[in-house]
Amino acid sequence: MxxxxxxxxxxxxxxxxxxxxxxxxxxxxxxxxxxxxxxxxxxxxxxxxxxxxxxxxxxxxxxxxxxxxxxxxxxxxxxxxxxxxxxxxxxxxxxxxxxxxxxxxxxxxxxxxxxxxxxxxxxxxxxxxxxxxxxxxxxxxxxxxxxxxxxIVRDHGVMMLLGNMKAEERLAAFLLNLSQRFAARGYSASGFHLRMTREEIGSFLGLKLETVSRTLSRFQDEGLITVQNKYIELKNLTGLKTMLSGCAGNQA
Known part of the structure; x- marks a missing residue:
């Protein structure tokens, strides 16, 4: 440029x-x-x-x-x-x-x-x-x-995310982080469109595409989220946060 x-x-x-x-x-x-x-x-x-x-x-x-x-x-x-x-x-x-x-x-x-x-x-x-x-x-x-x-703080959070968390914890932290960032800009904290593909999410989180898709489906089955194409609705924020109990990565 x-x-x-x-x-x-x-x-x-x-x-x-x-x-x-x-x-x-x-x-x-x-x-x-x-x-x-x-x-x-x-x-x-x-x-x-x-x-x-x-x-x-x-x-x-x-x-x-x-x-x-x-x-x-x-x-x-x-x-x-x-x-x-x-x-x-x-x-x-x-x-x-x-x-x-x-x-x-x-x-x-x-x-x-x-x-x-x-x-x-x-x-x-x-x-x-x-x-x-x-x-x-x-x-x-x-x-x-x-x-x-x-x-710098965000980069440290990402390092924690990739180093210490299981697949479901990484994805929960990722969704909660997006929720916090959208809310800080005056948008909905519970419903938003993902601009990135599942493959790109997997690349960022160090997960395979199949793992991202399977984990999202599991979250939906458990009533934590609903997924419609790229639109995500967080139905149970408390449940997602509980999954991260004791982890610092949700502040990435």
Whole structure:
């Protein structure tokens, strides 16, 4: 993906800026507390908003030079790495309000592919300009650190998920994690469409496709969930959480 051209300075009032972002799930990232009107205007000019990525397209690929961080405005992505024999390993799923591209900060090259699972929109933040602005605006720098810390915590949760859990625990943790993330964005915590395939879920959880399908069927037979194509309804959240008693992976 090509780095966006310099964004022209625009006259913008605080009221207009708030209105433009009032329906955006990225409000906390783009409008951290404690910024002045001028600082907000500087940040607004930096972000290239509404960049469209069609389903199946790559936002970036492994080996490409690092230029920007990307905040998902709408849509869903998966990150994948390829093994030496060409097999795809899913390393994460990312939804609106989450930041992508952090993998490349240390090496200055992306370490994975980021593929859109549905038609999506992202906000592109050229990293060098963002870094310069963070030095000038402490509130923005603190907020970016918090976002990075959240991603590290999520990675630790995934490691726990794959290392310590049985198949049914992994799938229960995965569904509960999606439930929590959808709820945090104002969507239903009990019913949602899976943007990924069962094979992709299995790749992420370290399970075979047959195991994912069999476990979902078992959950449905036990009254924990209902499944209709890609639509999942969590009928018994307490039952799913009980399955994870003593496990930390549901916080992945």
């Amino acid at each position: 090509q780095q966006s051209a310099s964004i022209p300075i625009r006259d913008i009032s605080f009221k207009q800026l708030k209105a433009a972002c009032s329906t955006c799930t990225l409000q906390e990232l783009c409008l951290p507390v404690g910024m002045s009107l001028e600082e907000l205007a500087q940040l607004e000019r930096l972000v290239n908003q509404g960049v469209k990525v069609k389903k199946g397209e790559a936002l970036y690929r492994a080996g490409e030079p690092f230029k920007s961080l990307y905040a998902i405005r709408t849509g869903f992505f998966k990150t994948v790495v390829l093994s030496e024999d060409g097999r795809e390993q899913v390393t994460g799923f990312h939804m609106s309000g989450e930041l992508m591209g952090l993998d490349a900060i240390s090496t200055e090259n992306h370490t994975c592919h980021a593929i859109a699972l549905e038609d999506s929109e992202i906000c592109e933040m050229p990293y060098q300009r963002l870094e310069d602005l963070c030095r000038a605006i402490p509130a923005l720098q603190r907020h970016l650190y918090k976002v990075m810390s959240r991603e």
